[in-house]
Amino acid sequence: MSSLLESIAKVRRDVCDLHAELTRYELVVWTAGNVSGRIPGHDLMVIKPSGVSYDQLTPELMVVTDLYGTPVRGMNTGSAGTVDWGNPELSPSSDTAAHAYVYRHMPEVGGVVHTHSTYATAWAARGEEIPCVLTMMGDEFGGPIPVGPFALIGDDSIGQGIVETLKNSNSPAVLMQNHGPFTIGKSAREAVKAAVMCEEVARTVHISRQLGEPLPIDQAKIESLYKRYQNVYGR
Amino acid sequence: MSSLLESIAKVRRDVCDLHAELTRYELVVWTAGNVSGRIPGHDLMVIKPSGVSYDQLTPELMVVTDLYGTPVRGMNTGSAGTVDWGNPELSPSSDTAAHAYVYRHMPEVGGVVHTHSTYATAWAARGEEIPCVLTMMGDEFGGPIPVGPFALIGDDSIGQGIVETLKNSNSPAVLMQNHGPFTIGKSAREAVKAAVMCEEVARTVHISRQLGEPLPIDQAKIESLYKRYQNVYGR
């Protein structure tokens, strides 16, 4: 139990700190984006609380939930329990159900990120995938960044759309139609990296297409870039 | 009287501090944007002084006016009055008449914000409403962001244009033609949030439309998003 508490404390810190990358790269405004991380070896996750500004986040404010998005309360009593989670005044992010669905159905995923980053969301609003016309896209995404279905919040529709789209793709990012990107990774940090790179390539390819058509890259060369990069960075 | 002074002191602080969100999200340059807040239960408001840089604002420099935009002077004499308002060297923002008109005619409004934020103003210059093609727009604005009439500064024309446009809309933001956005909220903080989100969706929809047409969202789904969001955030 002590090691679970330590593990939760670590993931709380990581998830909290990683939100600073969302603001650093201007992927979010106000409170509109969130990072979560799985507690390794347990059916638990840690996610941003709803409605709290990024500069007020602390590890203690992160919310621990089960993999159905229900906050876990009352676990941390006793002398070992110095972490005060399950803050009764804070709800988990309103996107928690989508994160939780991903953890339930993709056991290899250790972190999930959702933003409304400008350029990725602009592609999502047209329902248009981002073509793989940059070597850094080949490296990171191994092909186009796909579009997921339009889905309303409130049930598992968003989660299902994410999982079904990503299962058929090299890409760790999906553009949910009219909504915005969700990204995954082995860790919360990898998912944040994917969110940063997703916006970067969404912006660069958008700008390139404003004045003509970007040159395509052969599929074989994309595969080559992707395999090499995934080996080098050990994923 | 003491509680009025405390209330004024609190609104001064809030209004002053909220200007930092305008610069943080780059909604304003130089001195071209302003926040105001109503003094609850009184026919008074607090607004940015004219021509003062954002990094020189202090709560003491905020100007207290009546709801016709006239600065209130000489109220804070005597031992209870440690707040030095009615600074005779400072005028309220040149947009004060428009803010004041809104408070007189929309009693539910507790805060007003005006900026010339780039993308919202770009839509305003074409006199074109922003279509509701993002789920976050459904959440926050419950439909398109409407355009108000062209109006010159100097009388109640701007205020009237704001109120008439917003009375017929879910949106807390209006794009005044050739001018820029005005936003409202239950509190000054809510009005600032609306200003931030208005620019965010103005930018994202603009960028999306640069390379094609964003996919529309059914009106029924927009209503569903809006109702849910307004309930969750208790407005």
Place this chain on the structure above:
Amino acid sequence: MSSLLESIAKVRRDVCDLHAELTRYELVVWTAGNVSGRIPGHDLMVIKPSGVSYDQLTPELMVVTDLYGTPVRGMNTGSAGTVDWGNPELSPSSDTAAHAYVYRHMPEVGGVVHTHSTYATAWAARGEEIPCVLTMMGDEFGGPIPVGPFALIGDDSIGQGIVETLKNSNSPAVLMQNHGPFTIGKSAREAVKAAVMCEEVARTVHISRQLGEPLPIDQAKIESLYKRYQNVYGR
């Protein structure tokens, strides 16, 4: 002489500090932009040294020149002269001749700014004036922002182009063709404000025109905005 030294010291500080506004509003990269100020009542000016980074500027590094751009050396000897100007290792900005020409031919000008700010320079590269389609443009510029001729550095061509263009315009900003904006003001601070507002309206009108034509504003209304604004801010 002591009051001249004090005046020079003050203008050095002002000119030095105002460069921070150029970086704050991202009007410049590396060392590509400069502010100057006239020494009131004397045929002297103060300008940024050539090739020095913005974060290394100090008042002492600013260069004092006559109104032909020649650095003034050896003036500050003796007990009264604690200011070490005429630093023999520093040259004035390579744009000094253009600034100096403006001071010689426009006695009402107290400050000049030159940048290559992105959007203003983009209009300059097409040789296209910025139409007055925003109320804040009416306020600040009283009409379109005009284009000046293509001119090579090395003689008075740039200065002449600036002065001839601005003499026939309400605008304190001119877009020198294929080059970038120069702005003027009663003080260096006013010239910096004009540079900031010039880029702001260049960007907003550009973005507005990307998706259609901005609505024109009647000339009479532009005049009304301009007159009112110039009165309010006492220029």
Place this chain on the structure above:
Amino acid sequence: MSSLLESIAKVRRDVCDLHAELTRYELVVWTAGNVSGRIPGHDLMVIKPSGVSYDQLTPELMVVTDLYGTPVRGMNTGSAGTVDWGNPELSPSSDTAAHAYVYRHMPEVGGVVHTHSTYATAWAARGEEIPCVLTMMGDEFGGPIPVGPFALIGDDSIGQGIVETLKNSNSPAVLMQNHGPFTIGKSAREAVKAAVMCEEVARTVHISRQLGEPLPIDQAKIESLYKRYQNVYGR
């Protein structure tokens, strides 16, 4: 040997510090860009380590390699060797082979920079050179910024493409097709300046072309600008 160690220590510091310019001007995200510098008079270079965030860089983490990109280990033993290079846990940037090729084939080059800066990469994705339509482009680049071939990472293809393209151009920047810019300079600082200016002109010319065609500048005038500028700044 002591002077070699001092020289390496200096280049480590310079190369490390210069990465701050890449983030300051937003030329890079995450870890996707790198600076290197030649050790004067030796077949050695210093380059960013692979996969390390910009805000965690220290001079000690920079990697010293030979001019084939192989890290040099075990050199710094003994009392003179206080610099701990050849950190066995760090690999040099995955772009090291391209940098090394440039140093081997262009002896006048003292620094190399690679980024995926947005606008330069957007031109690169279309395989389109940036036309010289700005006086500052004439100054810095002496003509258009050329495009290099598509080349996969893994051998000398990228380095060859850079060298062959730059040998035939005044420009210190080349846009590698579908990839991004590489820039060179007499020093690492000059190469960073070229990277900053490359993105600046890529952005400005892009934006100018969005609403029409920029006016061309006569080749003779471009030559004149270039010669003058290279003389003034002593290159």
